[in-house]
Amino acid sequence: MTEPLLKVQNLSRHFGGTSTPVRAVDDVSFEIARGETLGLVGESGCGKTSLVRTLLKLGPATGGSALIDGVDITRSGGRQLHELRRRMQVVFQDPYQSLNPRMRVDRLISEPWALHPGTVPKSLWRAETVKLLESVGLRAEHAERYPSEFSGGQRQRLGIARALALNPTLLVCDEPVSALDVSVQAQVVNLLSRLRRERNLAMLFVAHDLAVVRHISDRVMVMYLGKIIETGPKHSIFSAPAHPYTQALLSAVPTPDPRLRGKRKRIVLQGDLPSPVNPPSGCRFRTRCWKATSICAEQEPALTARTSAHGLLTACHHAEADPAVAGE
Amino acid sequence: MALLEVNDLRVSFDTAAGRILALNGVSFSLNRGEVLALLGESGSGKSVTASAIMDLVPNPPGAIDHGSIRFDGSELLQLPRQERRDLCGDRIALIFQDALAALNPVYPVGWQIAEMFRIHGRTVQGGVEKAVIDLLTAIGIPDPERRAKQYPHEFSGGMRQRIMIAMAVALEPDVIIADEPTTALDVTIQAQVVDLLNAIRKRSDAGMIFITHDLGVVAELADRVAVMYAGRIVETASVFELFDDARHPYSVGLLASQPRMDTDEDELVPIPGSAPNPAALPSGCAFRTRCPRAEKLCAEVVPHLETVGPGRQVACHFPVSPA
Numbered sequence: 001m002t003e004p005l006l007k008v009q010n011l012s013r014h015f016g017g018t019s020t021p022v023r024a025v026d027d028v029s030f031e032i033a034r035g036e037t038l039g040l041v042g043e044s045g046c047g048k049t050s051l052v053r054t055l056l057k058l059g060p061a062t063g064g065s066a067l068i069d070g071v072d073i074t075r076s077g078g079r080q081l082h083e084l085r086r087r088m089q090v091v092f093q094d095p096y097q098s099l100n101p102r103m104r105v106d107r108l109i110s111e112p113w114a115l116h117p118g119t120v121p122k123s124l125w126r127a128e129t130v131k132l133l134e135s136v137g138l139r140a141e142h143a144e145r146y147p148s149e150f151s152g153g154q155r156q157r158l159g160i161a162r163a164l165a166l167n168p169t170l171l172v173c174d175e176p177v178s179a180l181d182v183s184v185q186a187q188v189v190n191l192l193s194r195l196r197r198e199r200n201l202a203m204l205f206v207a208h209d210l211a212v213v214r215h216i217s218d219r220v221m222v223m224y225l226g227k228i229i230e231t232g233p234k235h236s237i238f239s240a241p242a243h244p245y246t247q248a249l250l251s252a253v254p255t256p257d258p259r260l261r262g263k264r265k266r267i268v269l270q271g272d273l274p275s276p277v278n279p280p281s282g283c284r285f286r287t288r289c290w291k292a293t294s295i296c297a298e299q300e301p302a303l304t305a306r307t308s309a310h311g312l313l314t315a316c317h318h319a320e321a322d323p324a325v326a327g328e
Numbered sequence: 329m330a331l332l333e334v335n336d337l338r339v340s341f342d343t344a345a346g347r348i349l350a351l352n353g354v355s356f357s358l359n360r361g362e363v364l365a366l367l368g369e370s371g372s373g374k375s376v377t378a379s380a381i382m383d384l385v386p387n388p389p390g391a392i393d394h395g396s397i398r399f400d401g402s403e404l405l406q407l408p409r410q411e412r413r414d415l416c417g418d419r420i421a422l423i424f425q426d427a428l429a430a431l432n433p434v435y436p437v438g439w440q441i442a443e444m445f446r447i448h449g450r451t452v453q454g455g456v457e458k459a460v461i462d463l464l465t466a467i468g469i470p471d472p473e474r475r476a477k478q479y480p481h482e483f484s485g486g487m488r489q490r491i492m493i494a495m496a497v498a499l500e501p502d503v504i505i506a507d508e509p510t511t512a513l514d515v516t517i518q519a520q521v522v523d524l525l526n527a528i529r530k531r532s533d534a535g536m537i538f539i540t541h542d543l544g545v546v547a548e549l550a551d552r553v554a555v556m557y558a559g560r561i562v563e564t565a566s567v568f569e570l571f572d573d574a575r576h577p578y579s580v581g582l583l584a585s586q587p588r589m590d591t592d593e594d595e596l597v598p599i600p601g602s603a604p605n606p607a608a609l610p611s612g613c614a615f616r617t618r619c620p621r622a623e624k625l626c627a628e629v630v631p632h633l634e635t636v637g638p639g640r641q642v643a644c645h646f647p648v649s650p651a
Contacts, residue, residue, distance in 0.1 A: 043514035043515070043516065043517075044485075044514055151602040151603075152602070153602050154602070181369035181370055181541070181602070181603065182369060182541060182543070182582060182585055182586060183369060183581060183582060183585050183598060183599035183602075183603075183618075184598065184599075184602050185585070185598075186585035186586075186587075186596035186597065186598035186599075187598040187600075189587070189596055190595055190596055190598060193595070208514065208515065210515070210589065211586065211587040211588060211589050212587050214587065214589060215587035215593065215596065238589070248516055249515060249516060250589075251519075252515045252516045252518065252519035253515055253544065253589060254518075254519075254522070254542065254544030254545050254547060254548045255544060255547060255548075255589065255590075256543040256544045256546075256547045256571065256583070256586060256588075257547055257571060258546075258547040258548075258550075258567040258568055258571055259568070259571075260547075261547065261548055266519065266523075268516075268519055268520055268523060269516045269520075272484040272486065272487070272517075273484075
């Protein structure tokens with residue numbers, strides 16, 4: 001097997017003191033192959049954003065490693081980190097806050113080349129900027145405008161163009177379409193799909209909209225309270241989820257078909273997310289799980305293959321597919 | 329007769345970019361026991377419609393320029409201010425999107441729910457305190473006696489939204505307006521809140537206006553749908569008709585642009601372009617610049633809502649033919 005592009009091992013990110021840390025990301029391992037899109041889903045507070053920030057080294061890891069092309073991001077600094085960041089770029093959620101309002105578009109897009117001398121010679125900046133703008137569906141004349149002159153969808157295209165300027169191998173997309181209207185969201189999803197095909201981009205696609213994640217991803221990873229609780233090829237996750245939390249999550253997605261109203265099995269979770277300062281012993285989901293037994297409080301379930309679903313890994317002692325809640 | 333009837337409502341706002349029309353002739357009706365979804369994207373005028381009904385349009389810069397809002401036989405826009413205020417909260421209630429901003433941070437939630445009874449001078453059998461506990465129990469807040477004494481920040485987002493719902497239904501209103509009550513919530517919590525709203529509508533005879541941009545929630549909750557675009561209603565239909573057989577090109581585009589959970593699509597089908605600037609709306613039909621069916625006529629003449637079937641209206645010169 002070829003070496004994965006990104007190899008994350010036992011990565012943790014804790015906040016606060018050592019006595020009672022908030023375990024935002026706790027002992028997480030996964031890989032992303034070249035050209036592959038991994039979708040990351042989970043609800044607010046599950047650690048998605050902390051994981052993304054740790055991978056981008058926007059904050060230090062508490063433990064573990066994250067290797068991109070064999071180099072550990074968590075232990076990089078200075079020149080080496082600067083070099084690594086060329087290979088992994090990010091598209092942020094809010095296109096209103098992530099673009100400097102005082103920079104003209106041509107400067108916004110060429111700034112990465114100024115920060116990484118030797119990538120694109122200055123004489124070509126103008127031509128390359130136009131090429132990038134056109135590749136994200138904008139036009140050459142847009143180079144002379146300011147971000148405030150663009151709509152939300154167009155701004156997100158600018159953010160994508162800027163992220164692609166250094167020709168990264170990994171694109172981290174943190175809720176890239178959540179701030180956009182439905183009709184515009186589809187434009188940006190299509191753009192990202194096309195760009196990843198054309199450039200053989202690997203993507204970590206973080207979103208809470210499960211239908212969008214299902215559309216764009218090859219594999220999907222589900223997080224709950226700092227842990228990966230289930231992961232696998234998207235069709236295994238969506239057609240035969242075996243973790244009770246994944247099942248509840250899928251069953252809660254409203255179906256845009258009024259004829260199915262009340263006909264689908266709906267698992268309504270009781271209570272709220274427990275505090276990550278003092279997570280439940282054993283399985284972290286057990287306090288809201290209808291299948292929990294004594295073993296769940298005693299032993300933390302490992303993320304392994306537990307059902308016949310192709311490539312599906314589930315961290316649950318009682319993992320079992322439930323045909324009534326399959327999303328597909 | 330309809331419980332609530334909105335007719336040719338026009339609301340405008342003074343902005344730095346000039347006077348903009350937020351609502352440009354909105355008409356719809358709501359019956360008892362019915363859930364009407366107002367479906368549209370940001371800036372389409374959904375929330376302004378709610379504000380106009382609740383007398384919450386800030387004036388200045390906003391003003392209701394034209395139209396009528398009839399509730400249970402009386403014209404709201406002609407009622408003296410105090411009478412109208414008394415009606416709102418009592419017989420017409422609003423559930424806000426952002427519960428944290430809508431609740432007062434310095435009073436316990438029980439006190440705030442009880443305020444509904446005090447302000448509207450209602451006496452309840454068994455006392456207000458008991459009524460508050462009963463409401464908290466009904467919305468599924470565990471340990472209601474203790475929780476009533478807690479402050480908004482001590483509750484999760486989903487619980488705060490349920491407290492908003494408790495306040496809205498406290499006086500058993502005839503009309504409940506829910507303005508994107510689940511948009512800020514996670515999907516499992518959204519499911520809890522949608523279930524709660526469904527339970528309330530089954531228990532009471534109230535009509536509900538549910539404002540949302542989420543087609544999935546519409547499919548789960550609505551009886552009828554009014555689709556809004558750029559300050560106008562462009563289509564009204566029963567929820568089944570809309571999903572099976574949308575007639576306005578915008579409704580069709582909205583349905584097609586959503587990724588599905590049950591099929592694999594190679595490419596999504598977006599609506600090209602983005603919503604128009606309300607200060608510079610296209611002439612004629614505001615959707616024409618993004619519309620695949622637009623012709624010369626669309627730039628010249630504003631299409632009005634025309635009845636095309638029982639309970640069905642479309643504002644389009646070239647609607648999609650029935651399926």
